[in-house]
Amino acid sequence: DAGVIQSPRHEVTEMGQEVTLRCKPISGHDYLFWYRQTMMRGLELLIYFNNNVPIDDSGMPEDRFSAKMPNASFSTLKIQPSEPRDSAVYFCASSLQPGELFFGEGSRLTVL
Amino acid sequence: DQQVKQNSPSLSVQEGRISILNCDYTNSMFDYFLWYKKYPAEGPTFLISISSIKDKNEDGRFTVFLNKSAKHLSLHIVPSQPGDSAVYFCAANNAGNMLTFGGGTRLMVKP
Secondary structure (H helix, E strand, C coil): CCCCEEECCEEEECCCCCEEEEEECCCCCCEEEEEEEECCCEEEEEEEEECCEEEECCCCCCCCEEEEEEECCEEEEEECCCCHHHCEEEEEEEECCCCCCEECCCEEEEEC | CCCEECCCCEEEEECCCCEEEEEEECCCCCCEEEEEEECCCCCCEEEEEEECCCCEEEECCEEEEEECCCCEEEEEECCCCHHHCEEEEEEEECCCCCCEECCCEEEEEEC
16 A cells, blocks of 8 residues: 655756745645644644545644645645755655654755 | 754664653643654655653554653664664644644664
8 A cells, every 4th residue: 555655756856946845745635734843943834635625724823835636636835936945855645643653754955 | 933943963872772762742631642754865755653642652662752741752762773764754633633743853873
């Protein structure tokens, strides 16, 4: 059974460019989460969806960040325009219930 | 405001000895606690959990202890193995709300 699939695994871009990260959750999971991992702040929850509906986006840093879930098998996290301080590893996770999450392998973003 | 804190960013232990990773929380409403393990270039994976109605949960070499009065939990790994070297995150939630993660502790087990 495939786990959570994220793409790209690595992204290097220049400041000001648009970045789109993609996620395919585990089939049947009703919850989808986007986390960001940095050295300073550990794992931060950015936004989560329940049945494709955004429930809490209070962790999204600013308006440059947006996330969508057009269907149960796909979600995107977009940063426009990107800045060097956005450099981090972005994780997508899914679950049947909020407690136990299954994480993807992450997308490492470097903004120059 | 960090509700879940792991005050030790790193820990080094000799193979065969016990590893003790600590975690403190401030939200007394938390009732479910988890530990995740993360290898480089991989996502975190679930390791072990404990409900607030218990004070200990054991799974093989891994035991989690919960001290509700102190708002403290710890993960014990014994005996430690080089393959246990990873970053360990503790997490907590309540009543099905979202997990709040600590900042992680990097464990290095030396052969």
